[in-house]
Amino acid sequence: MSEQLADEQATAGSAVVQVAGRAVQLVPDRASGGAESALPADYQRILAAVRQAGGPVATRAVGEALTLDTGVRGKLEPLRGKLTKLADRGWLHKRGDGKFTVRP
Structure with missing residues (x-):
């Protein structure tokens, strides 16, 4: 059943x-x-x-x-949460100073 769910998620996109x-x-992992x-x-x-920022960017600048x-x-x-989720999933890199960059 879990394989079927994974297949459905992969073909359905988001x-x-x-x-609750x-x-x-769902935000997919980049590694997948x-x-x-x-x-x-x-x-x-x-x-x-x-x-477009071309370098490390703070949440406020993205907003x-x-x-x-x-x-x-x-x-x-909420934007900070989305940025963090993208970083957790491998789409972005969150630096120690709280700024975000795009992963190569």
Whole structure:
């Protein structure tokens, strides 16, 4: 059954699952050989913003590139979570100073 679920997730792209009654999009690991197109659209936009920065970039700068209201902390925390998730999955690198870069 787990093989069937893995096959369905691989062919469906960004799978949506229920967690605690809420719909949550899965972010695949980069190591699994998936392309960026397998990521949800908002994660693709985040990757593009980090790539355009051309170097280490802070969460606030990514938020500005995505035209978020960076003056409100509540708008940056979900973005920080998404950046961290991308780093945990191998799409980005999180540096010790909290800035993010694109992995080669």
